[in-house]
Amino acid sequence: MTRLSVRALSLSAAAAVLMLSAPALAATCQQGTFDTFLSAFGKEAAAKGVSARGLAALKGLTVDEKVLAADKRQHVFKQSFEEFSGRMISQSRLTKAAKLMQQHGATLKKVEQQFGVPGAMVVAIWGLETDYGVNQGKMSVVRSTATLAFDCRRTDRFQNELLEALRIIDKGDMTVEHMKGDWAGEIGQTQFLPSSYNKYAVDFDGDGKRDLVSSTPDVLASTANYLKGHGWQRGQGYGPNDPNFAAIKEWNKADVYARTIAAFAQRIDAQAKGGAGSDKRVENTLPAGKTVKR
Known part of the structure; x- marks a missing residue:
């Protein structure tokens, strides 16, 4: 089984629960440009206590088309x-x-x-x-979660994960350059989503x-x-x-x-x-x- 298939199985099984549990954020997906979205998100993150160190991770980001393609490639998995x-x-x-x-x-x-x-x-x-x-994956966790947050299919879930990723950087646990992972934002050797990282790391x-x-x-x-x-x-x-x-x-x-x-x-x-x-x-x-x- 490919690595993508294993991670997709993991993500899809928990998606409904995570979507229900993630708090709603105000930034609106796919209205205006990606830069406009990030600007609105950055203001909200600042209001939630993220300082300049964490907010700096949003600068210069672009949509990662590979992330969107990986997300949309998920298909029916059926295996005993x-x-x-x-x-x-x-x-x-x-x-x-x-x-x-x-x-x-x-x-x-x-x-x-x-x-x-x-x-x-x-x-x-x-x-x-x-x-x-x-x-572990080699993709930027901040860029990946920002891309998925901007995409309207699971925006609440990934806006929350993006916020938590900024908090990890803000705390000084990792730099944005060091925070690499899989396409859906999992970090590290046992693949913690940023929200789990902040709670259990x-x-x-x-x-x-x-x-x-x-x-x-x-x-x-x-x-x-x-x-x-x-x-x-x-x-x-x-x-x-x-x-x-x-x-x-x-x-x-x-x-x-x-x-x-x-x-x-x-x-x-x-x-x-x-x-x-x-x-x-x-x-x-x-x-x-x-x-x-x-």
Whole structure:
């Protein structure tokens, strides 16, 4: 499966909820020029507390036609859990996961102590989202969210994400040049939207910044903090019939994707405990695959 297809599955499953939850902003989509829209948006952002450092990120922006094309390319996705997980949980990802579990073992132990989320779960999400940071995306998050905010199809959602992106810059966590991501504005090694970044990102390496692009400790801790913030219960299971599966569904509401995260984490955990990379008892709790439509 292509990277775009995976991200589109993630975005589309949560789109309705995000559109309902995002606060309305006053800037009007596609009325006048893009510059006019950005000017109105900048005034509103300033009224909401964004200072000159954050507002400067809006200067010189142009519509990114590649972002609009990617958004409009989304089509009906229909794939069973068996098909999707079979493609996503590759042997190469399992092998890399085993190495990373050892390499970052001390950090993962601290993360679990603080947030209650096992290292295998965090590493599973890391691997599925960006192949452990390899495929974070190279597009400007500010430009992408501004483009989608100007487009009227999901303007409320992306005006909110643009505002949150400016707040990240304003706080000093990232510069506009460093804030690169996928076409829909997800940032970093586990692909946080700006609103989630501001709410759940953690400075775990102690450098004074929450950097989910370059700091592995920040990435691992922030991913765990997101799950904790969505109801993760320390010491409980995370298969489809377990208490913590609901927290995984908050990470990604697509059932196929959430169940793939759980299955991948179980296999990583089995590897770490000296197994063959597969826990049949847990895998047998995964029900037959459903389909997802985007």
